[in-house]
Amino acid sequence: MRESATGKIAWLAIESHKDVTRATVLVTAIALAGSWLITALIILLTGATSPSGIITAVLASTLAPLVLAPLLSRRNFRLMLRLNQACTEVERLSRTDDLTQIYNRRYFMEMTLRELALGTRHGYPVALLLLDLDSFKEINDELGHLAGDRALASCAATIQRTIRQGDVLGRFGGDEFLVLAPHTGLDSAARLAERIRETMAGQGVMAGGRKLTVRLSVGVVTTEQGTTSADDLLRLADRALYRAKEMGGDRIELAA
Secondary structure, X not given: OEEOOOOOEEOOOOOOHHHHHHHHHHHHHHHHHHHHHHHHHHHHHHOOOOHHHHHHHHHHHHHHHHHHHHHHHHHHXXXXXXXXXXXXXXXXXXXXXXXXXXXXXXXXXXXXXXXHHHHHHHOOOEEEEEEEEOOHHHHHHHHOHHHHHHHHHHHHHHHHHHOOEOEEEEEEEOOEEEEEEEOOOHHHHXXXXXXXXXXXXXXXXXXXXXXXXXXXXXXEEEHHHOOOOHHHXXXXXXXXXXXXXXXXXXXXXEOO
């Protein structure tokens, strides 16, 4: 028995090989109990009270579930396990960016909408950071797109290690990333953005067999600034990012 993500009890949740064994034993026990009950009813209804008749009925009702139920149910549960694993993988792929292995834009925005609704309901601020890698095109032009892809994935991994537990990282597109920071006001969001910027500049990334320094610009906005619309927050963050790029990059800018 397991509590599912929806809060409901899943008696036959087939998620691992241990679950296959557990479910097989459970179904066999249920089949055995049911067969004994049916046997008892038949004996009562037919009046078969001779010792040999009762023994034969009991043995038949006991042996059949013990032999057939494990064989049939274990095969079906293994199929259920493979199907569940396949569905889990499809779900993961639908929300993950292939290159960086972080959330893709669609799923990130879905999470943003949910978090904004929670923030409005419970009265806490939510911050959105829009990050852009400065001069990343030069890496692609100089080292090739394969090296650029590896560098981009490395940048995503560095940002993921730098953000806090509870923050959410997604790829916005190209060399742009988004960070969703619940329970975060403007000052805390600015400190988070600065920490990401400094970490990226300090660690750099490996591409084309050499270590490269990667700078980034960040636009920062929070719901404290008067909007709880995901589209409005994204637009304000984009404006702040544009100002940071216009001022030479490698800096953070707060939404006005």
